[in-house]
Amino acid sequence: MLKINEIFYSLQGEGYFSGVPAVFVRFSGCNLKCPFCDTLHEEGKEMSVEEIVSVVCQYPALHVVLTGGEPSLFIDSHLIKALHDKQRFVAIETNGTRLVEEKVDWITLSPKLGQAQNAQIQQNKCDELKLVYQNDEQIKRLIKTLEESNFTFPKHLFLQPCDTGISAKNQKIIEDCVSFCKSNPLWRLSLQMHKLIDIK
Ligand SMILES: C[S@@+](CC[C@H](N)C(=O)[O-])C[C@H]1O[C@@H](n2cnc3c(N)ncnc32)[C@H](O)[C@@H]1O
């Protein structure tokens, strides 16, 4: 059984697949406590793989996003195979502290700084890197940490302004993030589109 916080149908609001209709499977629980985390994920109900797949298949989209919480702590090959058997494209949003060994179709990696010794980044490759931008100093440190490890940078590099919930502060973060992208053009902006248009 897997502890699931919610399963919902929306558009992918972030990163490479922004705008693509997708079914989100949100796992409950995480090994990090990012101060800026925008998700309440602690509550959940136990569901079998068959139940999860049955809810996912109520929606017409083939794109599925496993998120959380931290899905890499909980996924298993049975779930991935069951989704593949239904022709689903399986993407995962992960903080990278546990290696994703299952054969998923797309890994979105969003590592965080200042992780505890037992929560270091294990995932050293991915399809897209999506870093939460707080300020220049933080983002440069995060990128440097990745450069100094045996991390392979993917083709798709996104900076996502940290949503603080305070509009004036967000505006400054967005402006700084835009400046960073203009100075470092390998990076592009990922706005959390779903928040801008007030959908889930
Ligand atoms: C809620 S997390 C769940 C998946 C995984 N635990 C992770 O952090 O990648 C989903 C995405 O939202 C991003 N995120 C979380 N809080 C955010 C915030 N306040 N502003 C912008 N992005 C945020 C994360 O970095 C991650 O890319």
Ligand SMILES: Nc1nc2[nH]cc(C(=O)O)c2c(=O)[nH]1
């Ligand atoms: N629309 C929408 N797109 C998303 N992309 C990643 C999300 C997440 O919370 O992992 C998310 C989310 O919560 N909603």
Ligand code: SF4
């Ligand atoms: S790793 Fe992801 S889910 Fe966990 S606290 Fe950080 S942003 Fe939230």
Ligand SMILES: [Mg+2]
């Ligand atoms: Mg979200």
